Amino acid sequence: MAESKPTHLEPSKLGTKAYWDALYTTELSTHASDPTLEGTVWFDDSDAEAKILSYLSPGSDSDSEHSSSSSSSSHPSPSHPHNLSPPTASILDLGCGNGSLLFSLRDDGWSGHLLGVDYSEQSVALAKSIAASRENEDLKSVEFKVWDVLNGPLSDILPPASGGGWDLVLDKGTFDAVSLSSETDSLGRRINEGYGERVLQLLKVGGIFLVTSCNWTEAELQGWFETSTAPNDEKTKLRMAGRIDYPSFSFGGVKGQTISTLCFEKVVVE
Template identity: 50%
Template structure:
């Protein structure tokens, strides 16, 4: 994947506003209270993105690779996937579905899991879903997944970089959060906040750890341009180590996907940024 120049910004929409997400998750929280089987929206479910992201992580995990030496196994993209206590941080956790599903995989049964969202209603929904799954016995580990309100762009790193994760997390997930940020019209010092997002992500990932991001608004090449370049030139902070395949379509002789997932690894050359 060649590094491209920084893409043009998306046209802002209501999906880039906190008010939109507060109202959506308040409604889903109310629906869940009335009907516990209704856990809310699983984003990109029509592309099976959540399952494919989890499959990518588990298939590259050493505990999977060590089970069958008779077949060629995918090479682990990161030493962060080389033990059974990999820590996972989910940015923009929504209802927490990807963390609940990932926890069910034996490769990720022990590590610390944290989901963060800037919407209080989202955090309350994720906690309620977790309590419900624990009570029903569907997922005994649901209660050990932590959810808290935290703003990726403005929150203090001290709130999420604590204990064994003080130097970053093994795995950081983003399923549609960068999309929402990219649709915001907010600016900081004359820059759209999506341009600040890659800088804010960097300290959250430990050296050698991975950042797995899924988008429906950006192509693979554009994601690489955002996260593995700086001002249009290659940046040593993140390197591309993998991708997820989805169904492709052709239009006008050009082949593409409706959704993109790229895996980045934080390199030894990365600077931690400001805490």
């Protein structure tokens, strides 16, 4: 059983906008000098992007548990475990960095509305520069915008005719960074405590939130997003719907992973 509210992380400079602005200013300058250098791919040492692509591939359930995948003899092509359609699914990447995950999804056939947002202007400038440098690729469906995940107006980024929100919301390290901030919200909470509530506002009912973290265990992520994120005014909540398996290690008789990726679905509370 996941505890209702995991213990907060100690604040770090990685939880400040100044840190990320400085990082992406450097990476933007490096990319301008050599377009083949596209900056940091977070969790690359764990092959997280490839794992995420595999998990999201239609018919793939090799790395998932608690999946809703199903098949039928009347459907020769395997269905997607979360009813996502690569040609049409709308995808929002929170804290997009250099855009690497969205570019990988686009290359893998996800050709719907793809939007990456980041509160660092330099991050968005880098992602746009990388997109422009890939002259031989069709990246028209990949968009990047400066937007604050916790405070930006929802009307600025909700897709048109969205049915209430995005089909898929991605987070690869952004919740980690938010969790390292010492800032508090209007209720006096550390700002990461309101992150799940924000995700609910961004998803359509039945939409999927896929979050990858190196700072939180699977049980802690479940605690933050399923257990301690209360149902909103629409009577919806986040329910764990899958996970990605990474190579594990054992230390002192305890088994663990260096990173965790969990999948949550926005469901109506019965």
